Amino acid sequence: VIGLGYIGLPTSLLFARAGFEVIGVDIKEDLVKSINAGHIPSDEPGLSDLLDGVRGRFRAQTTVPNADVFVVCVPTPLSGAMRVADLTYVKKAVESVAPRLREGNLIIIESTVPPGTGDKLVIPTLVKHGADPFHLRVAHCPERAIPGRVLEEMTRNARVIGGNTPSAASMARDLYGSFVTGKICTTNLVTAEFIKLMENTYRDVNIALINEFAMIADECGVNVWEAREIANLHPRVNLLKPGPGVGGHCIAIDPWFLTEGSLNGHMISVAREVNDNMPNYVVGAAKSILKGQEGANITLLGVSYKANVGDTRETPAMKIARLAENEGYSVRCCDPLVKEFEYPLQDLESATDQTDCIVLVTDHEVFKEIAPCRLRARNRNLIDTRNFLDHDLWAQSGYRVTILGGGERSEEPPDGRSAAEEISGGTKALVKVFGGR
Numbered sequence: 001v002i003g004l005g006y007i008g009l010p011t012s013l014l015f016a017r018a019g020f021e022v023i024g025v026d027i028k029e030d031l032v033k034s035i036n037a038g039h040i041p042s043d044e045p046g047l048s049d050l051l052d053g054v055r056g057r058f059r060a061q062t063t064v065p066n067a068d069v070f071v072v073c074v075p076t077p078l079s080g081a082m083r084v085a086d087l088t089y090v091k092k093a094v095e096s097v098a099p100r101l102r103e104g105n106l107i108i109i110e111s112t113v114p115p116g117t118g119d120k121l122v123i124p125t126l127v128k129h130g131a132d133p134f135h136l137r138v139a140h141c142p143e144r145a146i147p148g149r150v151l152e153e154m155t156r157n158a159r160v161i162g163g164n165t166p167s168a169a170s171m172a173r174d175l176y177g178s179f180v181t182g183k184i185c186t187t188n189l190v191t192a193e194f195i196k197l198m199e200n201t202y203r204d205v206n207i208a209l210i211n212e213f214a215m216i217a218d219e220c221g222v223n224v225w226e227a228r229e230i231a232n233l234h235p236r237v238n239l240l241k242p243g244p245g246v247g248g249h250c251i252a253i254d255p256w257f258l259t260e261g262s263l264n265g266h267m268i269s270v271a272r273e274v275n276d277n278m279p280n281y282v283v284g285a286a287k288s289i290l291k292g293q294e295g296a297n298i299t300l301l302g303v304s305y306k307a308n309v310g311d312t313r314e315t316p317a318m319k320i321a322r323l324a325e326n327e328g329y330s331v332r333c334c335d336p337l338v339k340e341f342e343y344p345l346q347d348l349e350s351a352t353d354q355t356d357c358i359v360l361v362t363d364h365e366v367f368k369e370i371a372p373c374r375l376r377a378r379n380r381n382l383i384d385t386r387n388f389l390d391h392d393l394w395a396q397s398g399y400r401v402t403i404l405g406g407g408e409r410s411e412e413p414p415d416g417r418s419a420a421e422e423i424s425g426g427t428k429a430l431v432k433v434f435g436g437r
């Protein structure tokens, strides 16, 4: 298995548990050493025990050995502003496999790639490096696992497998069938590549739709959360939840892989823009709440891109922090699940001390345990971008609560006092139009 990251390491261990002798390859020497010493570089549940359980059938190294099957799990980042897949890792990994490839071997690409990569890049690269085009077996087996539930999802989810020939596809199907209990469907290479991108694009476009509904709902004085729940009673409607933007390694990136070679990806591109602009909408809400308070303090609760994991890749929290800083605010971040972030991470107490606005970005369960009355905020403003916290509780502690898509209009207090101060006894949640219109 080439590449021992989020996907490659659990994949290697699952193959090992199924009885194969697995050699994991990574260019990072430290990572290889640490894995061989029994350390797992992530908090992914079950991974450490699995590593312990497959000693003797799994080891890591930095060079590609001879093998019967090669599984490529290297990164496929997006080349930033160009919005084009960077396939250099895939190309290098394939080049490193080429000299080892013998007749009857199978090479599988697990990395997410634009449609046509197998036929236009992988096969020609192998052939250029001496592989016999008539005996080549290439498959694409995209991964659908989600951080936090990787082992469970890798085992139970249905898989799609594309092959350059039916025999390559069926060889890959037999291999994954050793540990996958979900349905395995086989097809050709480009269709498998396309399916993976369709899945994540479907999610992105649907998130953009509900995000747009949330923003329009704010304009119309409609609570989108309530509206969504009722609309979802329709037997053929299934609206997702709005939020502060889309993050993670897949959904925020993969739609661009689908559109990069096409002149027809209009709606997909617009959906990406909508989701990418949600942090601007969140900061717009903070600006409207903090009007007149230059240099105010903003606290971000949660910086990972999704609930209950410490993964910050492509997190909207990063853009929210940067935009807020550019507006002159002082930004503090608190996320007990994240180990490293571009902004210093503080504990709850110091991150909220003298803050003027708390923005809940990530709906970690642990944030439900916060006692708002204990926080030493200077101004009690809460923006809940996930409609997640107990708003009555926060309002009882004097917080003015704003929910993304909350849509309930409230008048600005005339004398500049905080809206929370306006509530007699502070017992009623005050929900303000999110965009501050």
Ligand SMILES: NC(=O)c1ccc[n+]([C@@H]2O[C@H](COP(=O)([O-])OP(=O)(O)OC[C@H]3O[C@@H](n4cnc5c(N)ncnc54)[C@H](O)[C@@H]3O)[C@@H](O)[C@H]2O)c1
Residues within 6 Å of the ligand: 002, 003, 004, 005, 006, 007, 008, 025, 026, 027, 028, 031, 073, 074, 075, 076, 089, 092, 093, 096, 110, 111, 112, 113, 142, 143, 144, 145, 146, 147, 249, 250
């Ligand atoms: N992480 C996810 O949740 C997820 C889900 C579905 C699909 N994917 C896709 O899986 C692929 C891998 O993603 P990831 O999250 O595991 O990446 P990652 O960055 O966590 O790990 C990739 C590993 O590959 C290594 N590597 C890079 N070039 C190499 C080479 N030439 N030889 C050997 N090792 C090399 C890196 O050092 C790194 O350790 C990507 O295409 C990604 O889009 C990821």
